[in-house]
Amino acid sequence: MAYNRKETGEFGEKLAAEYLKGMGYSIIQTNCRLPEGEIDIVGQDGEYLVFIEVRTKRRLGYGLPAESVTPRKKAHLMASAESYIQKHRLEHFPCRIDFVSVDLSQPEPRLELIKNALGEE
Template sequence: MTRERLRCGAEGEALAAAFLRSRGYTILARNFRCAAGEIDVVALDARTIVFGEVRTRRGHAHGSALESVTTAKQRQVVRVAGIYLARHRLHAHPVRFDVVAVEVRGWTVTVAHVVDAFGAD
């Protein structure tokens, strides 16, 4: 991955976390990593633990940010979420999987939040 793509992704994740915070979410973790993979943002929405996949795009050359969350990526996020819940003993909380899409076009940044974007099944 190029340095530019890493920087773009990190900036998108920071924007997504700020966006969620501005809507009353509490950010519990960013870039939670384990052997099974990574989750970009873990947040609390009332009593619901929200696992957020952040996708950042500059233009639509490779499809939209939302379209880029594949079934394989969804399965990985669900696996990592299970590990996060076990490590933090949070199994009593309801869980949700959201996608936050950050699209950058010139000087314009658009953030789209898809609540309950995919399930754990």
Template sequence: MGTTSSGRKGEQLAASYLKRKGYAVIANNYRRTHGEVDIIAKDGETLVFVEVKSRKNRAFGNPMDAVNPVKQKRLQFMARQYMAERELCHVNVRFDIVEILWGDTAKQAVKIHHVKNAF
């Protein structure tokens, strides 16, 4: 499984996971010139911008380690753009990360770790 393929599968898995947790998924892969938000969802009255990071192992650290300050600023910019397009000004906003660690074999379980209010 290539990185693009595993990334898309990870985003699909994360969206399903969030739905099971009661989130309403509004958008997948919201793209504009300056970036992308993997998932936009509602958790009650809170608008949640979700970054999904998946890896096959922790050789290069935890998946969420890849959401560095530069990536965080880009996600915040994208959130402002999404909200401006929809004239959303008085809503609660949160940034979450969903980490996915793929198992080495088909029998090994996938691990999902959801970090609410990650930054």
């Protein structure tokens, strides 16, 4: 099991990628770094190009993983998604931002997918 913050995040992202594949997503890229920020996972779900933010927690004392996405982080996600779309000339694809919440506080990890988490397409 991962112990430090970076290892915990990387472990959660690997679990999330496998989880998403099991849900029918195709994984296009992971840890995509852009000037506006990082996109944890870029994937495709049917016709949608999906930008996925993974939030992993080992303890839930400060709330659920998805609750840790601040307004500032949401703005960075949107800016990063726009940058990715422009860089790769993908304006013709419908897009959305999903969250995957990874809870490592139990013996077995619990994952939850929140589609269209920002409510915009």
